[in-house]
Amino acid sequence: TGLSRPQRMLKAVQKNATKGDPQSVIAAIDYYCRHKEWAMNVGDDKGPILDSVVSEVNPSTALELGTYCGYSTVRIARLLSPGSKLITVEFNPAYAAVARQIIAHAGLQNKVTLVEGGSGDLIPKIKEQFGITSFDFVFLDHWKDRYLPDIKLLEDCGLLKKGSVLLADNVICPGTPEYLEYVRNSPRYKSQYFQSYLEYTKAEDGLEKSVFLG
Numbered sequence: 001t002g003l004s005r006p007q008r009m010l011k012a013v014q015k016n017a018t019k020g021d022p023q024s025v026i027a028a029i030d031y032y033c034r035h036k037e038w039a040m041n042v043g044d045d046k047g048p049i050l051d052s053v054v055s056e057v058n059p060s061t062a063l064e065l066g067t068y069c070g071y072s073t074v075r076i077a078r079l080l081s082p083g084s085k086l087i088t089v090e091f092n093p094a095y096a097a098v099a100r101q102i103i104a105h106a107g108l109q110n111k112v113t114l115v116e117g118g119s120g121d122l123i124p125k126i127k128e129q130f131g132i133t134s135f136d137f138v139f140l141d142h143w144k145d146r147y148l149p150d151i152k153l154l155e156d157c158g159l160l161k162k163g164s165v166l167l168a169d170n171v172i173c174p175g176t177p178e179y180l181e182y183v184r185n186s187p188r189y190k191s192q193y194f195q196s197y198l199e200y201t202k203a204e205d206g207l208e209k210s211v212f213l214g
């Protein structure tokens with residue numbers, strides 16, 4: 001068999017994007033996924049909302065759950081101030097291999113640490129392995145039934161502090177009902193919904209921004 005979809009996406013980036021130019025990497029992926037082959041990147045409708053929240057938080061430490069091909073990794077890392085770090089977690093080695101190359105094409109490898117493994121296994125090890133005491137920003141975009149257990153794990157591991165911002169993709173489509181119910185009803189979070197569209201489609205989707213109150 002030939003190349004996988006992520007590998008075909010990588011080829012489109014290598015062909016159409018300028019090395020060291022994150023914006024051209026983002027544009028190349030969005031063009032490919034809108035006109036050639038759909039893929040589950042946060043995309044160019046929700047992407048600007050992600051950008052605005054990252055810019056507002058200006059995180060020193062950021063965590064992404066579910067790298068996939070690295071599209072949102074590039075969106076986040078391109079906005080980080082010097083010295084800030086993004087840790088992104090991906091358990092599929094084939095996806096991780098593509099993501100590393102896309103992140104490198106954007107010239108952002110020094111701002112990003114891609115860790116291969118499951119979020120549930122990694123989160124309890126983050127403090128000792130990376131010397132990180134808490135995350136200013138967390139982007140959730142992995143399996144939708146992992147959102148709730150993983151933020152509870154972040155809470156239990158003391159990796160959230162007053163003011164930490166969680167941003168969750170796909171809270172409408174495919175949907176994350178248990179997560180939404182928790183962050184919208186817990187006294188420990190102030191939650192806000194940003195309506196948008198499922199990537200490269202006219203279907204509704206949106207991002208949920210939840211500030212941890214401590």
Ligand SMILES: O=C(NC/C=C/[C@H]1O[C@@H](n2cnc3cncnc32)[C@H](O)[C@@H]1O)c1cc([N+](=O)[O-])cc(O)c1O
Pocket residue numbers: 040041042065066067068069089090091092095117118119120141142143144146169170173174198199
């Ligand atoms: O299913 C979706 N996303 C799941 C994303 C999954 C990605 O995160 C990794 N992962 C999963 N649990 C993990 C735990 N630990 C580490 N990586 C993990 C998977 O290996 C994959 O790379 C999705 C679906 C649609 N859709 O329209 O159908 C649209 C979207 O925007 C989506 O994000």
Ligand SMILES: [Mg+2]
Pocket residue numbers: 040041042141169170
């Ligand atoms: Mg998503």
